Amino acid sequence: xxxxxxxxxxxxxxxxxxxxxxxxxxxxxxxxxxxxxxxxxxxxxxxxxxxxxxxxxxxxxxxxxxxxxxxxxxxxxxxxxxxxxxxxxxxxxxxxxxxxxxxxxxxxxxxxxxxxxxxxxxxxxxxxxxxxxxxxxxxxxxxxxxxxxxxxxxxxxxxxxxxxxxxxxxxxxxxxxxxxxxxxxxxxxxxxxxxxxxxxxxxxxxxxxxxxxxxxxxxxxxxxxxxxxxxxxxxxxxxxxxxxxxxxxxxxxxxxxxxxxxxxxxxxxxxxxxxxxxxxxxxxxxxxxxxxxxxxxxxxxxxxxxxxxxxxxxxxxxxxxxxxxxxxxxxxxxxxxxxxxxxxxxxxxxxxxxxxxxxxxxxxxxxxxxxxxxxxxxxxxxxxxxxxxxxxxxxxxxxxxxxxxxxxxxxxxxxxxxxxxxxxxxxxxxxxxxxxxxxxxxxxxxxxxxxxxxxxxxxxxxxxxxxxxxxxxxxxxxxxxxxxxxxxxxxxxxxxxxxxxxxxxxxxxxxxxxxxxxxxxxxxxxxxxxxxxxxxxxxxxxxxxxxxxxxxxxxxx
Amino acid sequence: xxxxxxxxxxxxxxxxxxxxxxxxxxxxxxxxxxxxxxxxxxxxxxxxxxxxxxxxxxxxxxxxxxxxxxxxxxxxxxxxxxxxxxxxxxxxxxxxxxxxxxxxxxxxxxxxxxxxxxxxxxxxxxxxxxxxxxxxxxxxxx
Ligand SMILES: Cc1cc2nc3c(=O)[nH]c(=O)nc-3n(C[C@H](O)[C@H](O)[C@H](O)COP(=O)(O)OP(=O)(O)OC[C@H]3O[C@@H](n4cnc5c(N)ncnc54)[C@H](O)[C@@H]3O)c2cc1C
Ligand code: SF4
Ligand code: SF4
Numbered sequence: 287x288x289x290x291x292x293x294x295x296x297x298x299x300x301x302x303x304x305x306x307x308x309x310x311x312x313x314x315x316x317x318x319x320x321x322x323x324x325x326x327x328x329x330x331x332x333x334x335x336x337x338x339x340x341x342x343x344x345x346x347x348x349x350x351x352x353x354x355x356x357x358x359x360x361x362x363x364x365x366x367x368x369x370x371x372x373x374x375x376x377x378x379x380x381x382x383x384x385x386x387x388x389x390x391x392x393x394x395x396x397x398x399x400x401x402x403x404x405x406x407x408x409x410x411x412x413x414x415x416x417x418x419x420x421x422x423x424x425x426x427x428x429x430x431x432x433x434x435x436x437x438x439x440x441x442x443x444x445x446x447x448x449x450x451x452x453x454x455x456x457x458x459x460x461x462x463x464x465x466x467x468x469x470x471x472x473x474x475x476x477x478x479x480x481x482x483x484x485x486x487x488x489x490x491x492x493x494x495x496x497x498x499x500x501x502x503x504x505x506x507x508x509x510x511x512x513x514x515x516x517x518x519x520x521x522x523x524x525x526x527x528x529x530x531x532x533x534x535x536x537x538x539x540x541x542x543x544x545x546x547x548x549x550x551x552x553x554x555x556x557x558x559x560x561x562x563x564x565x566x567x568x569x570x571x572x573x574x575x576x577x578x579x580x581x582x583x584x585x586x587x588x589x590x591x592x593x594x595x596x597x598x599x600x601x602x603x604x605x606x607x608x609x610x611x612x613x614x615x616x617x618x619x620x621x622x623x624x625x626x627x628x629x630x631x632x633x634x635x636x637x638x639x640x641x642x643x644x645x646x647x648x649x650x651x652x653x654x655x656x657x658x659x660x661x662x663x664x665x666x667x668x669x670x671x672x673x674x675x676x677x678x679x680x681x682x683x684x685x686x687x688x689x690x691x692x693x694x695x696x697x698x699x700x701x702x703x704x705x706x707x708x709x710x711x712x713x714x715x716x717x718x719x720x721x722x723x724x725x726x727x728x729x730x731x732x733x734x735x736x737x738x739x740x741x742x743x744x745x746x747x748x749x750x751x752x753x754x755x756x757x758x759x760x761x762x763x764x765x766x767x768x769x770x771x772x773x774x775x776x777x778x779x780x781x782x783x784x785x786x787x788x789x790x791x792x793x794x795x796x797x798x799x800x801x802x803x804x805x806x807x808x809x810x811x812x813x814x815x816x817x818x819x820x821x822x823x824x825x826x827x828x829x830x831x832x833x834x835x836x837x838x839x840x841x842x843x
Numbered sequence: 844x845x846x847x848x849x850x851x852x853x854x855x856x857x858x859x860x861x862x863x864x865x866x867x868x869x870x871x872x873x874x875x876x877x878x879x880x881x882x883x884x885x886x887x888x889x890x891x892x893x894x895x896x897x898x899x900x901x902x903x904x905x906x907x908x909x910x911x912x913x914x915x916x917x918x919x920x921x922x923x924x925x926x927x928x929x930x931x932x933x934x935x936x937x938x939x940x941x942x943x944x945x946x947x948x949x950x951x952x953x954x955x956x957x958x959x960x961x962x963x964x965x966x967x968x969x970x971x972x973x974x975x976x977x978x979x980x981x982x983x984x985x
Contacts, residue, residue: 330864334889339864344952354959362957395941399949407958408948412892412933413941432866454866480905485885486864518903519886524951577945580932584888585903588914588925649958 294459299325299428300670301663302449302465304435304491307336308343308652309632310471311418312385312659313666317469318425320667325463326427327451329434329472330486333419334412336473337608337633340483341522342411342581343652347386348379355379360822362650366642367783367794369504369801371820374639377619378650381657389414392421408578409652411483433461434757437686438468438494438628441677446498446627448682458753464679466670467627469662470495470614474607474633475768477716478709478761480519481512481603482581488761489607489768491634495614496767497685498625501805503815504612504638505768506775506786509722510645511551511602512609513562515585521603522582524648525575525593528567532597534559548787554602555719561597604717609647610785611637612772615803615815620665621658627669631655631662638801642819643784687807689759693748700750700759708762711740716769726790730777737770745808767807775804778812844884845901846908846915849926850875852898859890859899881907888929895936897927 301317303310306328314326328335348355359375386406390396394417396404423429435451439462450462475489492502512521531541531550539560541550550560567575572594576583583593591598607613613636617624621631632655637646640654684690693699715733716722744763750756779802781795782788801815845867848859855874864887869879878884884901891899902914913919920926934942954962 330866331862334862334887334893335864340887340889344948346957348959358957358959365956395943397944397946399947405947405949407952408943408946410933410943410946412889412935413943431861455860480885483864483885483887485883515903517905519905520903524948527951571950574945574947574950577942578948578951580929580942581888584929584932585886587928588903648955649952 294453294456295461297325297428297461297463298465298676299323299463300466301325301469301666302327302463302467303469303471303663304449305336305471305473305632305634306330306332306429306431307471307473307632307655308338308415308418309473309634309655309659309662310469311415311422312656313469313471313629313631313663314422314427315418315425316660316663317667318427320664322466322667322670324425324427325430325465326422327430327433327435327449327461327463329432329454329490331431332422332429333415335486337483337487338409338652338655339411339415340581342579343409343414344524344649345382345386345407345409346378346649346653347382347407350383356822362641362644363821366638366644368799368821369638369642369783369819371639372822373820378640378653378657381660382653385656385660389417392417411581430461435472435490435494436757436760437684437690438498439464439682440498440685442681442683444498444626445673446625447677449494450684452753452757454753454757464676464682466673466676467629467666469629469631469666470623470634471631471659471662472634474610474613475765476606476608477604477713477765477769479604479606479713479717481605481608482514482520482522484605484608487606487608487633489764490761491630492614492771493760493764493767494685495623495625495628495630496805496807497687498628499805500623500625500628501615501803502612502771503615503636503801503803504643504775505607505771505804506779506802507611507638507643507784508607508772508776509725509787510605510609510647510785511719511723512605513550513600514603515589515591516599516601517589518585519603520581520585521605522579525564525567525579525582526562528564528575529562530565532561532563534561536561536597550600551602551719551723554600555724560600562593562600563595563597564593567594602719602723604722605647606716607768607772608633609645609651611641611643611646612775613637618665619661620668621662622665627673629662629666629669631658643786645785686760688744688763689747689756690749697748700747700755702750702755702758705750705755705759705762708740708744708766709758711736712762712765712769716772724787724789725776726788727777728790730773734770734773734777737766737773741766741770741807770810771804774810774812775802778802844881844886844904844907845878845890845899847900847917847920848876848878849898849917849921852896852926854896854898856895858893858895862893863890891927891929892933892935894927894930897930900926
């Protein structure tokens with residue numbers, strides 16, 4: 287199946303998985319279990335790359351208890367601003383439970399509680415991803431580390447038939463894979479903000495899919511920032527439940543709960559310092575806190591800060607659609623994107639179906655990566671099998687539009703300085719709190735003018751001559767497209783809901799209780815999703831269980 | 844950011860070059876990795892965990908540590924136990940217990956929206972389950 291070519295590497299496979307975070311890993315395992323030959327290419331390294339590897343995942347892992355699960359759905363439905371789909375939430379509960387139990391069988395070292403029962407709701411990043419890599423490898427999947435994908439390939443009919451990219455540690459030669467179907471699992475987009483482990487997540491997959499006409503959804507739910515020590519980038523938040531907040535002179539700030547989060551953001555947006563100290567953490571619990579979230583404490587320890595004792599300065603680091611919600615819209619239960627042969631899993635797909643307008647970081651995103659990865663891998667394997675023979679190589683068409691073709695006569699290849707400038711321009715529009723955390727129509731319009739002009743320049747941008755610049759140019763283009771989708775959708779949602787805050791439109795509006803789709807690259811189009819949220823309506827069985835009315839329930843049914 | 848590759852400790856296994864997700868290292872002519880693109884480092888600590896001989900140090904800072912900073916002094920870092928501290932914590936390397944065995948994260952998520960259990964109120968009150976004291980002492984040196 288592998289055949290070295292003059293230019294690099296050429297492969298044939300049934301299923302090509304792009305991205306080696308949890309979603310890609312589960313997709314690869316699932317496709318292999320469905321009998322497909324699988325190749326997985328990651329920009330970095332399957333095991334360390336992506337949000338889960340460094341951050342770790344607390345999971346939506348609920349025991350097989352119907353009333354508990356129903357209540358969890360109803361709770362998250364409310365938190366998610368009523369944009370969710372109960373059917374998908376229930377599927378995610380079931381699938382996550384099943385797969386995590388398999389992960390335990392494969393040897394993930396879960397802790398045991400005082401009754402001797404394994405607790406399986408938390409995954410530490412390095413351990414989780416190392417175990418997944420081993421399982422992927424043992425499933426016979428061909429793993430290509432440091433093989434960033436640049437673009438998709440289609441056959442003459444437009445069916446996705448593979449992908450192509452660069453071999454970063456093999457002299458930046460090319461790779462090309464012909465495949466019966468492709469799973470995108472390239473993660474969300476954090477705009478090279480430097481947030482913990484997220485610089486690999488630049489929205490490349492979204493761009494590749496949009497180049498073939500795929501639609502996105504929930505892109506307005508993209509204004510998520512994580513709290514980190516001001517000197518660092520470590521956005522681990524769970525332990526901050528024990529924090530008190532102070533101004534620079536040590537005066538306490540009223541920063542509890544939802545309102546408190548906003549107060550902190552407003553202060554930081556205005557350039558006023560906020561300090562945190564974990565002074566509400568009971569002494570007896572501190573060792574457990576360290577053991578549960580070592581990557582929260584590590585940077586503080588290294589900096590010589592004892593967070594229980596000493597208030598340290600905070601900053602908010604942008605995490606975009608990683609801990610936000612938006613991504614490719616899915617059309618089928620097996621995560622098809624609508625482009626024939628193209629499936630999406632994890633953060634590259636919209637998570638609104640399960641988290642709605644609320645951030646999915648903190649338990650749902652991780653569960654979604656496992657579940658959607660499993661389904662997309664299976665779907666892609668079935669598609670490849672039904673399709674039969676791969677199209678002849680000479681019929682393969684590269685689908686990339688920007689930054690990939692040689693400069694025309696008289697033109698010059700894109701330079702690193704030009705690409706860096708693109709990145710800076712986009713970052714200036716999306717990173718600042720007063721642009722993105724607190725949105726207004728005026729500011730969104732202003733940003734969009736800049737971003738639209740920028741895209742106009744990028745649309746026929748030629749390729750760079752060296753691989754590193756070529757890759758960064760594609761990342762920069764992907765970020766530009768991403769920012770435009772985010773802000774176009776943010777303009778259209780004339781209300782505040784979940785993580786989308788419009789200072790000029792406070793409060794939710796009932797007429798926006800639906801999801802928004804956005805599509806296009808040159809011309810952007812926003813419309814209401816005709817598929818409506820499916821909620822735990824009053825009177826349904828699930829609602830009665832959620833309300834704890836199980837006795838009534840038994841009589842009724 | 845990555846600050847130190849200890850030439851005296853490194854055994855040239857190439858693991859850090861392979862696992863760094865942002866391709867920060869290059870192999871030098873003598874087989875020892877060099878920090879070729881520090882500006883691409885995303886301070887994820889992965890290389891530290893994977894290095895089998897604790898030869899790497901990643902400072903907790905998003906920018907390069909200034910001249911004279913203890914974050915760049917190999918001897919100081921070695922003497923204070925900072926080299927390999929994270930690897931010890933996650934429990935990788937011969938004879939160690941994986942850190943995940945001591946992960947009592949469920950105590951801290953109990954009762955959060957959509958999670959099982961009840962939220963202790965107040966958080967620091969007696970309702971919060973107390974930890975036994977399993978596992979190694981993780982307070983790391985600095
Ligand atoms: C600090 C932090 C803490 C979090 N904690 C939680 C939590 O407690 N619970 C929870 O549920 N969720 C949490 N999340 C979210 C969760 O980690 C992510 O939702 C999850 O990792 C998504 O998996 P993924 O595989 O889709 O994306 P990622 O894990 O980001 O992986 C994407 C992969 O795609 C690769 N890639 C990107 N572009 C390309 C390309 N062009 N070609 C090839 N490969 C490419 C990347 O290298 C990367 O390996 C957290 C996130 C952060 C940032
Ligand atoms: S900290 Fe992460 S990004 Fe930096 S050199 Fe190490 S592995 Fe690479
Ligand atoms: S992982 Fe450690 S021992 Fe191996 S090459 Fe890197 S620094 Fe040297």
